[in-house]
Amino acid sequence: MKDAINREQIEALLRSSAYHRFLDVQVDELSEESITISLPGNALFVTGDAEYIHGGIIATLIDIAGYFAVHRKVNLPTPTVDLQINYLRPAAPGILRAKASVVKLGRSVSLADILVTDHAGKEVAVGRGLFSSKQ
Amino acid sequence: MKDAINREQIEALLRSSAYHRFLDVQVDELSEESITISLPGNALFVTGDAEYIHGGIIATLIDIAGYFAVHRKVNLPTPTVDLQINYLRPAAPGILRAKASVVKLGRSVSLADILVTDHAGKEVAVGRGLFSSKQ
């Protein structure tokens, strides 16, 4: 199967959102099976004591990566229906990467799994998201 | 039961995080049963077409409100274990409010429910979060 949209189109869409540009999220890797979105370290995103990255930033990255895993397959807006996030350990400040793949592509909703790793490659969270995929 | 910490202490903690100050989250209402955290509208938080607020911002607000609903009762760090977020409708740009209450206060983990409304009072998302509450 050919992807519905290519890397350049994904990057353009990713950067079309003001919040995405602020976060500075990028397409890190792209394969038939998965998409990895990276989010650079930013002193704004840490907790008060600067020891780790805020969980809301991780949730946001999970949402974005899952969205694009589904979106690239259907090439239509795929608004998030629900998100399940399990935090595994505190995320050390620095770049985060979220690798997302589609578990089930459905005619009405689609499911994606997302794994977030920190700059050292440690798994910091797993996410599972349901996205609207009505065509 | 008296709350473990009072409003001034909650506000100081809330503002002790760089990310919280950036988001400009505030304690909006506080009762024995619930805490409401508000997040002002910000042009940065909208999607590309500026029609609604990014789901990651809503997830972040759910995380923060649930955290403080539990934290104020135990007065110890209560890191998020997991989050479940269901989006109900697109959130119109403007202030968001998240009202959080504790469903179950446990010796090991505690559960909180969170409801997010937009500036017009429309329900835009519900969240349920599990937070560590080891004492």
Added chain:
Amino acid sequence: MKDAINREQIEALLRSSAYHRFLDVQVDELSEESITISLPGNALFVTGDAEYIHGGIIATLIDIAGYFAVHRKVNLPTPTVDLQINYLRPAAPGILRAKASVVKLGRSVSLADILVTDHAGKEVAVGRGLFSSKQ
């Protein structure tokens, strides 16, 4: 709003499933806002030491109650898309009741909240389910 289907129709549907008849689930209460399904105590449903009811039985009751909360509003099959279950405390053997209400009725999927109480009225679990509601 008039319900799409009435109590007799709900009861007939509920009993049309072999598994439901085996469980002996019943419509306990019905209002415009919610439906309560009861499940009688059964020595088969307890754990080895007979101290509490198996979590799978509670998950099943959550699924059934959420299904009918949505189904009665749309009067079409509403297969479960996903379930989130949080166990609050062990369920003492005896009758269980699950009260379910619709959080959001959507054109594609609908969300229901479910609260399970044991024979003494203690809250033993909360559930949140997404059900297909395409019309």
Added chain:
Amino acid sequence: MKDAINREQIEALLRSSAYHRFLDVQVDELSEESITISLPGNALFVTGDAEYIHGGIIATLIDIAGYFAVHRKVNLPTPTVDLQINYLRPAAPGILRAKASVVKLGRSVSLADILVTDHAGKEVAVGRGLFSSKQ
């Protein structure tokens, strides 16, 4: 790492519950990384029209498999804290298998992923469960 308990001990525990014996769940496969629990087809477990297996049965199998994935590692009761279940497609009547592995073994709670397949090997549901693992 040697498992905390061996296959014979797992099987004895699995069969020590009245509900497990009724379901006739069995240890199907066991490796260092995962445990697979099978549940034989049973005419009681289908929906009214006998076309597919009840979602509550699938939720129950997910709970059991996740429980034992964690339990075998810690050798202490590991009650279910929460379950997330996503149904992928209707489950054809017949044997079901749930393969469970531990995502994170924690001092307070542990996370397991579970995949359920039907008799033909088709994926019918995915689950993620959090289990208490206080030692």
